[in-house]
Amino acid sequence: METDGHVHAETAAPRPLWVIALFGLVPFPISALTYVYGDADLSGPALTVLLTWSAIMLGFLGGIRWGLESGRATPRWTRLATSVVSPTVAWTLIFARGSVETAWLLCGFLAAFILQWLYDHAAPDVPARYPRLMTTLTLGACLSLALALEQAMRM
Numbered sequence: 001m002e003t004d005g006h007v008h009a010e011t012a013a014p015r016p017l018w019v020i021a022l023f024g025l026v027p028f029p030i031s032a033l034t035y036v037y038g039d040a041d042l043s044g045p046a047l048t049v050l051l052t053w054s055a056i057m058l059g060f061l062g063g064i065r066w067g068l069e070s071g072r073a074t075p076r077w078t079r080l081a082t083s084v085v086s087p088t089v090a091w092t093l094i095f096a097r098g099s100v101e102t103a104w105l106l107c108g109f110l111a112a113f114i115l116q117w118l119y120d121h122a123a124p125d126v127p128a129r130y131p132r133l134m135t136t137l138t139l140g141a142c143l144s145l146a147l148a149l150e151q152a153m154r155m
Helices: 015-025 027-037 040-070 077-082 085-096 102-121 129-154
Strands: none
Touching: 015 027, 015 129, 027 040, 027 129, 040 077, 040 085, 040 102, 040 129, 085 102, 102 129
């Protein structure tokens, strides 16, 4: 059954899906809090973890979009093509480290997560549980990135 563009056959995500999703969030607050409040010798490695984990998760989200679309009887090439945009942006930001100020990198990741969320939230023909899972992941990532951004702007 479909209403409002989402497939409502399964509205609640199974517990293992939530457990894995929440474990996937753990590196965000831990690395951001360590970057902001940890010892000075841990600040750089914590930022590396935060930026790298952001890139990995954006790639993961793009892969989810690819998987959902490629499972259709007739995949839409535009949705397949756009599934590689966020991972490409993420790795571009990673490679820009050292050439671009940390605050701008963090802003770039924040923007990438928000744009990914907006695009995915408007995605047609996805399970009803998909937007809630993506919102949770995006919120955790963005709050952590925003905390790190505030610190980076002070430096």
